Amino acid sequence: MGETAGSRAVSLNSHPAARTFSGTRCSVSLVLWSLVGCILMVHFYSLIPQKDKGEIRIGSSHLSVTRELEEVEEENLYLPPPRGKRSPRAVKRRGPRKPYSVVDEFLDESSELHALFFPDRKSAIDPNKRGKDSMYYYPGRLWLDTEGNPIQAHGGGILFDWRTETYYWYGENKDGPTYQAHRRAAARIDIIGVSCYSSKDLWEWTNEGIVLSGEGTNATHDLHVSNVLERPKVIYNDKSGQYVMWMHIDDANYTKASAGVAVSDSPTGPFTYLYSMRPHDFESRDMTIFKDDDGKAYLIYSSEDNSELHIGPLTDDYLNVTRVMRRILVGRHREAPALFKYEGTYYMITSGCTGWAPNRALAHAAESIMGPWETMGNPCVGGNKIFRSTTFFAQSTFVVPLPGLPGSFIFMADRWKPAELRDSRYVWLPLTVGGVADEPLEYNFGFPLWSRVSIYWHRRWRFPEEWQRTT
Ligand code: DGJ
Numbered sequence: 487m488g489e490t491a492g493s494r495a496v497s498l499n500s501h502p503a504a505r506t507f508s509g510t511r512c513s514v515s516l517v518l519w520s521l522v523g524c525i526l527m528v529h530f531y532s533l534i535p536q537k538d539k540g541e542i543r544i545g546s547s548h549l550s551v552t553r554e555l556e557e558v559e560e561e562n563l564y565l566p567p568p569r570g571k572r573s574p575r576a577v578k579r580r581g582p583r584k585p586y587s588v589v590d591e592f593l594d595e596s597s598e599l600h601a602l603f604f605p606d607r608k609s610a611i612d613p614n615k616r617g618k619d620s621m622y623y624y625p626g627r628l629w630l631d632t633e634g635n636p637i638q639a640h641g642g643g644i645l646f647d648w649r650t651e652t653y654y655w656y657g658e659n660k661d662g663p664t665y666q667a668h669r670r671a672a673a674r675i676d677i678i679g680v681s682c683y684s685s686k687d688l689w690e691w692t693n694e695g696i697v698l699s700g701e702g703t704n705a706t707h708d709l710h711v712s713n714v715l716e717r718p719k720v721i722y723n724d725k726s727g728q729y730v731m732w733m734h735i736d737d738a739n740y741t742k743a744s745a746g747v748a749v750s751d752s753p754t755g756p757f758t759y760l761y762s763m764r765p766h767d768f769e770s771r772d773m774t775i776f777k778d779d780d781g782k783a784y785l786i787y788s789s790e791d792n793s794e795l796h797i798g799p800l801t802d803d804y805l806n807v808t809r810v811m812r813r814i815l816v817g818r819h820r821e822a823p824a825l826f827k828y829e830g831t832y833y834m835i836t837s838g839c840t841g842w843a844p845n846r847a848l849a850h851a852a853e854s855i856m857g858p859w860e861t862m863g864n865p866c867v868g869g870n871k872i873f874r875s876t877t878f879f880a881q882s883t884f885v886v887p888l889p890g891l892p893g894s895f896i897f898m899a900d901r902w903k904p905a906e907l908r909d910s911r912y913v914w915l916p917l918t919v920g921g922v923a924d925e926p927l928e929y930n931f932g933f934p935l936w937s938r939v940s941i942y943w944h945r946r947w948r949f950p951e952e953w954q955r956t957t
Pocket of ligand 1: 641672716717772821822840841842881
């Protein structure tokens with residue numbers, strides 16, 4: 487006779503042997519749940535960066551030394567009333583007016599909002615005026631060097647040189663007139679060259695001059711003034727003893743899409759330009775280089791019409807790419823990569839592709855630098871929604887580790903001013919790795935795999951005093 491599952495269960499439970507069976511089942515599930523509990527505890531524990539000998543311990547990103555970096559400021563933005571509608575005739579001719587966005591307003595030189603984001607020289611960060619503002623970063627303000635001139639190091643990167651125990655900041659010198667090569671071209675300045683500034687404290691910068699200059703006469707040269715030189719980055723090659731610079735080389739229409747290489751025996755140049763190439767035979771626009779702890783270096787570049795990034799190791803002398811390359815973030819349309827590493831995990835901040843206009847940053851993470859790279863979401867914290875959706879009206883360029891403060895970094899970004907590129911500003915903000923990522927990956931049952939990367943908005947900030955005392 488057939489038995490229902492229910493009646494069978496009842497009869498089994500009343501049998502002594504069955505009671506033992508049910509007891510076993512109970513303890514099996516207890517063991518299983520304890521196991522799950524242990525795994526979860528280990529998992530969450532692993533998200534908390536641990537102490538290295540001699541370094542300050544960063545708990546779940548709430549230690550007093552970093553707390554002041556994480557206390558973000560909120561911002562209220564006055565939003566202008568929407569612009570008038572087009573007349574029916576104008577609509578017929580030119581279509582309905584595109585809604586005027588905050589970003590349009592920010593880019594419009596005649597707007598109040600624009601002036602707010604590009605304050606004039608009166609409020610400049612000036613290392614010669616010590617006093618209460620000493621060592622404070624003011625993102626977006628004009629930043630003067632030790633001679634009192636605005637720093638010209640856009641799309642830049644920083645090298646810490648162990649030999650001279652000095653930081654060197656390399657970037658685009660854009661101190662020329664902005665114009666358009668033709669009506670539909672992006673705003674540009676002629677190539678002036680790569681500037682270098684030196685500093686012991688990452689705040690007071692001395693101009694070391696132009697370490698790689700534009701070429702005035704030979705129109706076929708990559709560095710001819712009519713071309714484009716962007717995002718220069720320098721690393722030191724321990725084997726050859728050379729400082730190697732990689733940069734984005736292009737023509738005024740951004741169709742050359744190549745990477746250029748230059749070398750020098752000194753961090754302050756002069757650099758000798760070697761050549762440009764299309765790495766792995768692919769287009770290369772926004773790019774960066776990254777030197778890993780084992781001395782291996784990598785080139786990361788936007789390719790395939792900026793629809794994806796490519797990553798590949800450099801040769802041992804850092805002067806070329808090898809044949810190895812992986813496509814990453816395919817179809818995501820990301821550029822302005824800024825890569826860094828913390829506790830064996832690789833992180834990267836990227837921007838979207840909207841020319842000189844700001845857009846939302848994304849943080850990515852990977853266990854192996856060659857990928858797979860996974861996207862964790864927008865790292866920006868504080869300000870307000872518009873600030874966060876525009877990377878604080880700026881675009882990533884580099885991430886510098888704060889020595890002695892593991893898990894803390896400076897996020898370097900450019901606040902571009904396409905109406906007058908030489909007056910573009912720097913937005914440097916604290917970045918920390920720690921805590922739980924806010925966009926857990928779908929296939930991960932809702933549990934985050936990576937620590938959160940956070941970039942905190944501050945109108946004014948400086949390194950924690952405790953940190954300054956220990957360094
Ligand atoms: C965005 C890039 O990130 C910048 O370096 C520059 O190439 C602009 N596009 C030009 O529009």
